[in-house]
Amino acid sequence: MTTGTLLVIGAAVVTVLLKAAGPLVLGSHPLPEAARRVLRLLAPALLAALVVTQTFGGDRHLVIDARAAGVAAAVVCILLRAPLLGTVIVAAVVTAALRASGL
Amino acid sequence: MGANRDNYLEGARTAIPVGVAVAVFGASFGVLARAAGISGPLAVFMSATTFAGSAQFAALAVLAHGGGLVTALVAVALLNARYVPIGASVAGALHPHPLRRLFEAQLVIDESWAIGTRGGTPRRRVLLGAGAVIYVAFVGGTIAGVVGGGMIGDPARLGLDAAFPALFLALLWPQLDSGMARLAALLGAAISLALVPFTPAGVPIVAAAVACAIGLRR
Numbered sequence: 001m002t003t004g005t006l007l008v009i010g011a012a013v014v015t016v017l018l019k020a021a022g023p024l025v026l027g028s029h030p031l032p033e034a035a036r037r038v039l040r041l042l043a044p045a046l047l048a049a050l051v052v053t054q055t056f057g058g059d060r061h062l063v064i065d066a067r068a069a070g071v072a073a074a075v076v077c078i079l080l081r082a083p084l085l086g087t088v089i090v091a092a093v094v095t096a097a098l099r100a101s102g103l
Numbered sequence: 104m105g106a107n108r109d110n111y112l113e114g115a116r117t118a119i120p121v122g123v124a125v126a127v128f129g130a131s132f133g134v135l136a137r138a139a140g141i142s143g144p145l146a147v148f149m150s151a152t153t154f155a156g157s158a159q160f161a162a163l164a165v166l167a168h169g170g171g172l173v174t175a176l177v178a179v180a181l182l183n184a185r186y187v188p189i190g191a192s193v194a195g196a197l198h199p200h201p202l203r204r205l206f207e208a209q210l211v212i213d214e215s216w217a218i219g220t221r222g223g224t225p226r227r228r229v230l231l232g233a234g235a236v237i238y239v240a241f242v243g244g245t246i247a248g249v250v251g252g253g254m255i256g257d258p259a260r261l262g263l264d265a266a267f268p269a270l271f272l273a274l275l276w277p278q279l280d281s282g283m284a285r286l287a288a289l290l291g292a293a294i295s296l297a298l299v300p301f302t303p304a305g306v307p308i309v310a311a312a313v314a315c316a317i318g319l320r321r
Contacts, residue, residue, distance in 0.1 A: 007166060023204045041318045048311070049310075
């Protein structure tokens with residue numbers, strides 16, 4: 001099996017179990033408030049990490065290239081409340097245009 | 104419209120505007136999966152079984168940057184860890200039979216949970232009606248993205264590597280609704296940037312999870 005196939009199967013198993021954990025295991029015992037606070041902060045911390053590593057990450061070093069301009073354009077789109085797909089397309093187009101112009 | 108009534112149709116109707124956005128999200132996954140080397144049918148299968156958009160994108164991102172299978176799966180687990188408390192909060196409302204609970208729990212995602220718990224008490228049918236609409240929208244959107252994406256051509260030259268961070272940013276933005284969330288995001292970003300020069304791809308993302316420990320402080 002390819003890595004892609006293993007990833008898809010593994011992600012499905014992990015996610016199905018996490019979604020089922022609350023209703024099946026924890027049922028009547030609510031999580032402590034501190035645990036809930038910590039878990040709620042996981043998504044913002046990880047998404048922020050994804051944003052910066054995908055924008056500035058090179059091969060074991062940080063770079064500022066056409067992607068940064070694309071993401072900056074995405075910030076403008078988000079502030080203007082543009083739809084998700086539009087935001088993503090603008091980021092890609094700005095990046096591709098900068099690259100095509102040799103930057 | 105009784106806010107205390109519990110029926111599938113009310114949930115489904117309420118979820119339609121969200122469903123449109125989710126379909127677009129699914130379509131972007133269908134397009135970008137190709138850029139990360141995941142085939143069309145596999146991308147659709149992933150949306151149908153994992154059904155958690157941000158984790159799916161994260162898995163692709165880690166893999167596309169040579170981060171390895173285990174790191175990608177750890178990122179999926181961390182991004183979906185929120186479903187433990189979310190699931191626990193509606194546990195009492197779901198069907199009592201364990202197998203049905205298992206299936207119903209798969210439809211409890213951020214958006215359906217928000218719709219199904221409006222007013223405080225979880226309403227099972229509203230939750231499941233909303234979840235079903237969002238599921239169909241997400242899987243249908245992925246199919247559309249896979250089909251449409253096939254016509255786009257070479258994804259590498261189209262700036263799609265910037266599409267990923269743009270998408271994560273758009274997902275992150277509405278979550279920055281508290282000081283704690285903003286601090287966690289800032290710390291997570293700083294930790295991952297600091298690690299990029301020293302660790303294999305994917306590790307900086309997983310390590311950023313440490314930032315959520317600030318939730319232990321009041």
